Each structure stands twice: as structure tokens, then as C-alpha cells.
Amino acid sequence: MSFSKAMKFNKFIYALVAVAMMALSAGVQAAGGGGLHDSVGNDVADTASLQRGVRNYVNYCMGCHSMQYVRYNSVGEDLGLTDEQLINNLMFSAERTTDLMTIAMPPESAEQWFGQTPPDLSLIARSLGADYLYNFLRGFYLDESSPTGVNNLLLPNASMPHVLWELQGTQRAIFDEVEYAPGFTRVEFVGFEQVTPGKLTPEEYDMFVRDLVNFLDYAGAPEQLERTYLGIWVILFLLVFLLLSYLLKNEIWKDVK
Numbered sequence: 001m002s003f004s005k006a007m008k009f010n011k012f013i014y015a016l017v018a019v020a021m022m023a024l025s026a027g028v029q030a031a032g033g034g035g036l037h038d039s040v041g042n043d044v045a046d047t048a049s050l051q052r053g054v055r056n057y058v059n060y061c062m063g064c065h066s067m068q069y070v071r072y073n074s075v076g077e078d079l080g081l082t083d084e085q086l087i088n089n090l091m092f093s094a095e096r097t098t099d100l101m102t103i104a105m106p107p108e109s110a111e112q113w114f115g116q117t118p119p120d121l122s123l124i125a126r127s128l129g130a131d132y133l134y135n136f137l138r139g140f141y142l143d144e145s146s147p148t149g150v151n152n153l154l155l156p157n158a159s160m161p162h163v164l165w166e167l168q169g170t171q172r173a174i175f176d177e178v179e180y181a182p183g184f185t186r187v188e189f190v191g192f193e194q195v196t197p198g199k200l201t202p203e204e205y206d207m208f209v210r211d212l213v214n215f216l217d218y219a220g221a222p223e224q225l226e227r228t229y230l231g232i233w234v235i236l237f238l239l240v241f242l243l244l245s246y247l248l249k250n251e252i253w254k255d256v257k
Helices: 003-030 049-061 070-081 083-089 107-114 124-128 130-137 204-222 224-252
Strands: 067-071 140-142 150-152 169-181 183-196
Touching: 003 107, 049 070, 049 169, 049 204, 070 083, 124 204, 130 204
Parallel strands: 140 169
Antiparallel strands: 140 150, 169 183
16 A cells, blocks of 8 residues: 555544544533433332332322322332321322322323423333433532523433422532543533532432332332242253253263263
């Protein structure tokens, strides 16, 4: 290859790298500029956490978000709650424990008030993932240009207001412009600055959100614990069957050389 052709080839490679990096930068900015990537570390086998989570959901989320695929009595049975506890603590609009966890807000009115109908949360954890929900509920920050007065790090221009602001307080997001390649810069999230304190400490608020997300994770697949236990027995059966098959194979082929 001649020197001129080598130079043209190198320029072509540099151009491809530059385009790829620009596309990557655009993708990062479109996703909200990066930022929170913490793992929720939830455990749907933690019954106490699930009990706190359903309490948090009913008190702070169920005014707008339904769970049309979940019944109160199923939650009570799985979480060790009696019918009396369900009626006194969770059922504020339902009449029977066999009712679905729906809300009274008409979808048309919700769309008029909020710009769109708040989604049903029955399968939200299966759709978006528990980690995403955990970081989303911790990612609200003050934004005067937003109609709700806040924005979200993971979902920019979200129409949902920060309904947990009294618990978390208000915070300001800090961004910084960094150069990731010669001549190319992007805005990256640096951290949050607390503006007004909430009723909960940051650690208590994280635990509050973790319990809430834990319940949403459970609601998306209530049978997942049973499925996990069944899977363990299936694996054990296959291991025993494999051992018996191996012994049988040796017995059948022991005289074959």
C-alpha cells in the first residue's frame, strides 16, 4: 500500500471513530446524560419489606396508578396479611378483598389533568426493571422550565410530578461539560445538591424507595418465589437422573471394549 493510500485509509478510520463517538454521545444525552446507575438489591423473599412496600404504594402511588392485575386477597395471602389488616390499612376504595387494585380516577380526566393517563403499574417492574424504577424515584431534581417544577435524570421531561418530595426533600442536579475526545464535549451528571431537607434522611428515603420497588417487583410476577423453589427441585432431579444415567451406561457398556 502506498503512503498516500495509507494516509487516506487512516483518515477514513479516524472519521469512523469520530462518528461512532458522536453517536455514543448523542445516545448518552438522549438517555438523560447518564448519572444514577445504582442497584436496588431488592429481595422479594423479604416479607417485611414487601409489607412496607405495599403500604408505600397505597399511600403515595395508588391515587393515580392502578394495579389492575393484582387482587387484594392475593397480596394478603402472599404477604401474611389478614383480611382485617387489608381492609383497615390498604383498602380505601375497594369493597371486597377479592377486588382488583384499581383506582376510581377516570382515564379521560387523568389525561386532561396530567397530559397523559398514568400507567398501570402491575407489570412496570418487568417492563423497565427494578433498578430503573429505584433510580427513577431518586432522580427528581428542581427545574424551573418544567411545568411540574421538577425534571428527572432518567426520564427527561417526565410528566409525573415528584410525589415523594416531602419525604426526599428537593435537590438540584449538577452537570458539567467534559471533553471525551479532541474537539468533542458532552454534558455529564456530577451529582445532586440538597436544597431543602425532607422528612426522611437520604438513607431512610433510599430504604423507602427500595421497599416500594420490591413490592412492584413482586407484583409483576407474584409466583416468582414458587418458581425459584420449583427450579431448585428440578435441578436436583436432573442431577440425580444424570448420575443414574451414567451408572446405567457403565453397566450396559462394561463388557464392550
